[in-house]
Amino acid sequence: MEKKLHNFFQSGILEKYILDETSASENLQVEHYIETYPEVESEYLRLQDNLEILAKASAIEAPHFILDNIKKEAGKETAPVMALVSAHRKTPWYSIAASIIALVFAGSTLMMYQQNRKLLQENQVVVDEIFDLRSDIAENNSILDDLMRRFMRLNNPETEKYVLRGNERAKDLKTVAYINAVDKTSMIDVVSLPQLPGNQTYQIWAEMQDRMVNLGILDPSEREFQSLPYIEDALGLSITIEPKGNNAIASDNAVAEISLKSKNN
Structure with a gap:
């Protein structure tokens, strides 16, 4: 079995x-x-x-509904037709008949023109919505493909999971690092980061035998998995609070630290 x-x-x-x-x-x-x-x-x-x-990690905004836009276009009022004022003089009956026929023809022509214009506008709305939907579908497919790749990487037996929790300086801090020493890949899920003053940022570091290597800045507003550089022989990970900017040297202001397993060393 x-x-x-x-x-x-x-x-x-x-x-x-x-x-x-x-x-x-x-x-x-x-x-x-x-x-x-x-x-x-x-x-x-x-x-x-x-x-x-x-x-x-991937919230996708729904597209506008085609039917609502068509109803909006259909609800617009057409321009009023100005009434014709008849002249106060005698006119032969055949002239009156010709005028009536001309008015009826003109009115029918104007109505057909307005209806055709309205149909063209509605068709353009539909074409634009279809184009937007195709773009959304292509974008969503790309997002789903990326999601599936991350999902497969996340469930790879060689992927190690490390939870970094904040110390007294950042009690609500929590991030999860995923490291695969076989594929040489590394990424981090920002679960929660306390808000910092505008002149400070969170930075994550790889602890080496003789130095700290800067892996990048963590954004509190970012709620998607972030890729990190894979560092061979790293002994641990550390998150610090630094002055705004990509600093090359880590300060002593560490708010979360964790040691990596020996198989990644």
């Missing part, structure tokens, strides 16, 4: 099931494993939690 579960986990079908990329028959297989084996159910719940973490 252990070999069977090992083959199941190695196939990657559980990750595809979480991302809704499996067929109907594969869905039945995965659901059977989840109901039958506690190990599979536990891994399934863990993957769901990780996917929820990543989903919160």
Whole structure:
């Protein structure tokens, strides 16, 4: 049974099931494993939690509805038609008839012109909305592709998770670093950073044997996973409060520190 579960986990079908990329028959297989084996159910719940973490990092604003814009365009009032004042003189009946026919024709022509113009405007609105939707779809697909790559990286067995919590100087500080020594990748999830004065910033450092290496600035308003430079042989990570700007030398004002596992050294 252990070999069977090992083959199941190695196939990657559980990750595809979480991302809704499996067929109907594969869905039945995965659901059977989840109901039958506690190990599979536990891994399934863990993957769901990780996917929820990543989903919160990418909030996508919904596009405007085409129907609302069409109704807005359709509700605009057309320009009023000015009334014609008849002249106070006798006119032959055939001239009156010709004038009436001309007025009716002119009125019909104006109405058709206004209707065609209105249709053209509505069609342009629809074309613009379709163009915007295509752009949104392409952007959303790109975001989802990036989300899936981060999700797979997050669940890589070689990825180590490190939680950095603030000390007395920043009690509400919490970040989570993910480091993969095999792929040489590193990223950080900014969970919460207390607000600083405008002339100060948070910076993260890699602790080496003889120096501190600057890995970049942490933005309190940034709620997405941020990539960090991977540093070989790093002994630990440290977050400090520094004067605004990208400082090359770390101060003693550390607010969070953690040691890295020896396999990353």
